[in-house]
Amino acid sequence: MDFLSNLALGFHVALAVNNIFFCFVGVLAGTLVGVLPGVGPLATIAILLPVTFSMEPASALIMLAGIYYGAQYGGSTTAILLNLPGEASSAITTLDGYQMARNGRAGPALAAAALSSFFAGTIATVIVALFAAPLSKVAMAFRPPSYFSMMVLGLIASVVLARGSVLKAIAMVLLGLLMGTIGTDIYSGTARLNMGMLELADGVDFVGLAIGLFGIAEILKNLEGHQTREVLTKKVTGLMPSLSDLKRIIAPTIRGTLIGSALGILPGGGAMLSSFAAYIVEKKVSKNRDEIGHGAIEGVAAPESANNAGSQTAFIPMLTLGLPSNAVMALMIGAMILQGIQPGPEIIVKQPDLFWGLIVSMWIGNLMLVLLNLPLVGLWVRFLTVPYPVLVVAVMAFSAVGIYSASGTLFSMGELGLFALLGYVFMKLGCEPAPLTLGFILGPMLEEQLRRSMLMSRGDPTVFLTEPISLGFLVAAVLALLIICAPAIARRREEVFVED
Amino acid sequence: MISKLNGRADVEAGILFTLFGILTAGLSLQYRLGSIATMGPGMFPLILGTILAILGLVILTKGLLARGEKSKSLPLGPVIMITASLLVFAFLVLPVGLVAAIPAQVVIALWASEHFTWKRAAALSAGLLVFCYVVFVHFLGIAVPMIAV
Numbered sequence: 001m002d003f004l005s006n007l008a009l010g011f012h013v014a015l016a017v018n019n020i021f022f023c024f025v026g027v028l029a030g031t032l033v034g035v036l037p038g039v040g041p042l043a044t045i046a047i048l049l050p051v052t053f054s055m056e057p058a059s060a061l062i063m064l065a066g067i068y069y070g071a072q073y074g075g076s077t078t079a080i081l082l083n084l085p086g087e088a089s090s091a092i093t094t095l096d097g098y099q100m101a102r103n104g105r106a107g108p109a110l111a112a113a114a115l116s117s118f119f120a121g122t123i124a125t126v127i128v129a130l131f132a133a134p135l136s137k138v139a140m141a142f143r144p145p146s147y148f149s150m151m152v153l154g155l156i157a158s159v160v161l162a163r164g165s166v167l168k169a170i171a172m173v174l175l176g177l178l179m180g181t182i183g184t185d186i187y188s189g190t191a192r193l194n195m196g197m198l199e200l201a202d203g204v205d206f207v208g209l210a211i212g213l214f215g216i217a218e219i220l221k222n223l224e225g226h227q228t229r230e231v232l233t234k235k236v237t238g239l240m241p242s243l244s245d246l247k248r249i250i251a252p253t254i255r256g257t258l259i260g261s262a263l264g265i266l267p268g269g270g271a272m273l274s275s276f277a278a279y280i281v282e283k284k285v286s287k288n289r290d291e292i293g294h295g296a297i298e299g300v301a302a303p304e305s306a307n308n309a310g311s312q313t314a315f316i317p318m319l320t321l322g323l324p325s326n327a328v329m330a331l332m333i334g335a336m337i338l339q340g341i342q343p344g345p346e347i348i349v350k351q352p353d354l355f356w357g358l359i360v361s362m363w364i365g366n367l368m369l370v371l372l373n374l375p376l377v378g379l380w381v382r383f384l385t386v387p388y389p390v391l392v393v394a395v396m397a398f399s400a401v402g403i404y405s406a407s408g409t410l411f412s413m414g415e416l417g418l419f420a421l422l423g424y425v426f427m428k429l430g431c432e433p434a435p436l437t438l439g440f441i442l443g444p445m446l447e448e449q450l451r452r453s454m455l456m457s458r459g460d461p462t463v464f465l466t467e468p469i470s471l472g473f474l475v476a477a478v479l480a481l482l483i484i485c486a487p488a489i490a491r492r493r494e495e496v497f498v499e500d
Numbered sequence: 501m502i503s504k505l506n507g508r509a510d511v512e513a514g515i516l517f518t519l520f521g522i523l524t525a526g527l528s529l530q531y532r533l534g535s536i537a538t539m540g541p542g543m544f545p546l547i548l549g550t551i552l553a554i555l556g557l558v559i560l561t562k563g564l565l566a567r568g569e570k571s572k573s574l575p576l577g578p579v580i581m582i583t584a585s586l587l588v589f590a591f592l593v594l595p596v597g598l599v600a601a602i603p604a605q606v607v608i609a610l611w612a613s614e615h616f617t618w619k620r621a622a623a624l625s626a627g628l629l630v631f632c633y634v635v636f637v638h639f640l641g642i643a644v645p646m647i648a649v
Contacts, residue, residue, distance in 0.1 A: 054640045165510070167559050171517045174552040178524050178545060185531075185541035192541050193527050220579055393609040393624060396582060397602050400589045401632045405642040413590040417583050424579050428572050429513040447544045459537030 006356050007129065013357025014364055019059050026063035027365045030070020031372060034086045035078050035380045039391065041071035041087070043218045045331045046210035047399050049338070050406035057339040058354045062361040064335055068328050069121065069311045069362065072271055073369045076113040076304050077380055081106060089271035089307040092279045096292060096299025103295050108241040110377055112297050113304040114370050115241075116253040120305035121366030123257045124264070124312035128319075128359050131265075132348065136320035139345035144452035145463050149473035151446050154323045156477040157267035158438045160484050161326075169435045172426075176436035179204050180443020187451065199411040206334045208412055209440060211399050212419025213426075213433040214327070219392050220424050241297070249301035252282050256302040260309030265316050267325045274310030275303035312362055319355060320345055322445065327434035330441045337441075344445075509571035514560025521553030581612030597647040602628050 013019060033044045045064050052060035075087030080097035093113065100109040142150070159169040182193045183203030194200035241249075259281060260274035282302040283292050292299045315332075317323045322343035324330040333343045341351065348355045373380070403416050426433055457463035464470050525546050534540030585608040592601040603625040610616045610624070629646075636642045 051635065051640065054642060165559075167555065167562070168510075168513055171513070171552060171555045171559065174548055174555065175517065175520060178520070178548050178552065181545045181548070188532070188541050190531055190541040192531060193524060193545060195527075216582065220582065389610065389612075390620070390624060392582075393606050394628060396585060396609050397589075397605050397628045398632065400586060400593075400605060401598065401602070401636060401644060404590075404593055405636050405640075405644045410590050410594070413586065417586050420586070421579070421583065425516075429509045429516070430572065431513055450544065451539045454537055454539060457537075459535060461536070 002133075003129065006133070006352070007360065009352060010129075010356030010358075010360030013058055013353045014062070014361040018056075019062055019357065019361060020364070022055070022059040022063040023066050023361045023365050024368060026066020027070035027073075027368050027372065030067040030072075031074035031077075031369065031380060032383060033067070034071035034074020034076075034090075035383055036386075036391065037078070037084055037086050039395065040218065041068045042328055042331070043215045043395075044071075045328060045335075046207075046214040047395060047402060049207045049210055049331065049335055050402035052335055053338065053406055057336070057341055057351070058357045060335055060339060061332065061354065061358050062365075064332055065315070065358060065362060066365045069308060069365065070369055072304075072308045072311050073114065073117055073373050074380065075307075076117070076300075077110065077373065077377055078384065080109045080113065080300070081377075081381055082384070087271075089275050089311075090304075091272075092275050092303045093300055095279075096294070096296050099293075099295030100297065100300065105295070105297075108245050108297060109300050111241045111374065112245065112249050112300045114373050116249055116256065116301040116305035117308040118366050118370045119253050120257040120260060120309040121312060121369075122363060124261055124309040125359060125363040125366075127261050127313055128316055128362070129356075132316055132320050132355070132359070135316065136345035136348045139321050142345075142469065143467065144449045144456060145467045146469040146473065148446065148449040148453055149464055149470040149477070150321065150323065151442050151449065153473045153477040153480075154267045154317075154325070155435070155438060155442060155446075156480050158326070158435045160480050161273065164430050164432060166481075166484055168429075168431045172431050172433070172435040173439040176439025176441075177443040177446065178439075179209070179436070180440045181447065186444070186448060197411075199409070203444075204440070205407065205412050205415050206338065206440070207403055207406055208415035209419050210331055210334060210437070211403060212416050212421075213423040213437065214331075215395065215399050216416075216420040217423025217427060217433070219395060220420070221427055245297055248288070248297050252278075252286060252298040252302040253305045255281060255285070256305035257309045260306030261313045263306075264310030264313030265325075267317060267323060271307040271311040271314070275307040278302040278306030308366075315358075315362075318343070319347060319358075322347075324438055324441060327437050330434075330437045333441050508563065510559050510563025512563075512571060514556050514558075514563055517556030517559060518553050519556070521549045521551070521556055523549070525549030525553060578612050581608060585609040585612075593645070597645040598629065598632060599647050602632065 014023070029044060030041060033039045033041060044067050048064065052064065071087050072089060075085055075090035076093050076097065078084045078086040079090040079093040080101050083094050083098040085091040085094055097109045097113065100106065155173050159166060159173060182200055183191070184201055185192050191201050256278040259278045263274045263277055279299065279302055282298055283289055286292060286298050288296055288298055314325050314329055317325050318329040318332055322333065322345070324333050336343050341347065403412055423433055453463055464474060528542040528545035528549060531542030532540035533542045533546065585605045588608055589601045589605040592604055606625045606628065607621050610621050633646060636644045637646065
């Protein structure tokens with residue numbers, strides 16, 4: 001069977017010694033930044049981008065992916081023990097997890113989080129493996145207009161799920177698209193919008209953009225509200241959940257996994273949305289719904305399984321369509337482009353070892369995470385005692401060396417500084433940088449598909465409406481925009497995003 | 501006046517977007533536009549720049565009508581220090597090497613926080629130097645100059 005031989009190839013790649021090592025480095029780094037509030041997977045992946053330059057493409061993606069799903073594990077640890085979500089996607093876990101810890105049931109809560117995450121990770125790996133190949137076959141049949149409309153939908157979705165003003169998020173997408181056009185025009189070879197700077201012939205440096213907007217700007221944001229953390233490292237005893245605990249988490253874990261898997265695939269979805277949705281559903285349907293909110297184990301298992309499942313199925317559109325569903329996936333695509341791999345449906349055919357190796361490595365990484373997180377939980381929590389400024393300085397120095405090692409020019413250092421300042425300005429003005437990154441990544445592809453479509457149709461723009469698949473994507477995009485502009489939903493959306 | 505202040509973030513963001521849109525739309529006019537069927541290099545940036553400029557004006561208007569967000573107050577001090585530390589790093593790494601660039605950056609960046617002690621700066625610099633050497637030079641084989649010659 002095809003599926004089995006593909007998995008065999010995946011195991012072959014993922015179990016290579018250096019890939020196991022990079023997977024371990026990734027999940028270790030992910031756990032660490034998951035525990036530390038103020039440094040998230042997005043910043044970490046950005047900062048580590050230059051390190052991946054000299055690595056094999058498969059190893060690079062395996063490590064970066066490990067950071068993303070590893071952070072979901074780490075984030076739950078501090079959410080439960082300290083009422084402090086290390087990541088936004090674990091924010092909802094604090095509700096029941098911390099209550100459990102206060103009742104002396106921290107052990108079972110941590111175990112429930114880890115086990116349900118592992119279950120979700122396993123199922124999500126299978127889902128990715130099952131759906132990715134057929135989906136990329138469908139996508140390969142897309143003609144340029146459909147491809148264009150699909151990317152438009154992807155960009156609109158990133159706007160829908162951005163925090164804050166919709167108008168500003170759209171403007172940020174446009175700004176990103178424009179920044180993506182800087183550099184050499186693929187058709188005519190003209191150097192565009194480079195303002196006479198030869199260094200910009202290859203376009204704006206993605207590494208500088210990513211580290212500046214997400215790495216350094218995120219740090220600047222947190223410098224202001226630095227809180228003194230009280231670390232209560234009580235000894236966590238009785239890690240093993242009882243048999244009745246295990247029975248209680250089965251159903252919520254399955255529900256959470258399904259919800260997370262579905263929401264992770266949607267453009268704009270991912271870990272955070274999944275965990276909120278799963279918790280809300282659990283509150284409605286669980287047998288013990290009255291207890292949820294007061295330290296019920298279901299309230300830990302459901303969101304934790306959902307955020308892990310969502311963080312993994314988010315790879316499906318990225319790998320099969322070349323469409324990043326969130327900023328982390330945009331960075332992954334950036335890493336691929338830097339490795340010389342053209343993202344899109346051809347990856348699965350042209351680079352099967354990379355594709356299946358990455359998928360299998362996710363499962364192996366999940367296994368490592370359970371082993372890493374449960375016995376070593378005390379160790380991770382101790383990292384919280386590192387004063388934030390010390391962390392900042394270390395991150396800054398590492399970013400500087402990293403970007404210098406990647407390019408070796410002062411110009412790229414200047415770009416980094418510029419994007420750090422821009423990130424700061426955007427933050428002040430309430431503009432989210434994530435849509436800009438998606439626009440930047442998709443810009444060149446969007447332009448190429450637009451120009452191809454127009455060539456194909458001899459300049460008739462109605463081609464986007466007459467091609468059925470394309471029309472479908474555009475209708476979905478318009479619906480998404482209408483829905484968020486509806487006043488009732490706009491209000492609810494504000495409430496949901498206010499929480500973090 | 502208070503109502504105007506409330507929309508300040510939108511006013512500033514609107515001006516920023518409008519200016520950027522006009523700038524790129526203007527710059528793209530110097531490239532061949534082509535026709536809709538065969539677009540030249542200038543067409544796509546021109547379309548995007550125009551839309552961005554219009555959207556910027558909408559956001560600006562919304563801000564002036566004071567329905568928008570307040571701009572967040574973020575401290576400027578750390579931003580200047582962090583940017584300065586990057587600059588110092590950039591200027592030291594080529595002529596002198598990481599041995600000088602990292603400690604200089606650490607001192608400046610730590611100085612900006614209330615956590616500065618010479619002991620901590622020295623320890624952090626030493627740790628980072630070793631870490632960067634192991635990761636970049638030894639492990640990844642990238643020629644980052646430790647000491648420039």
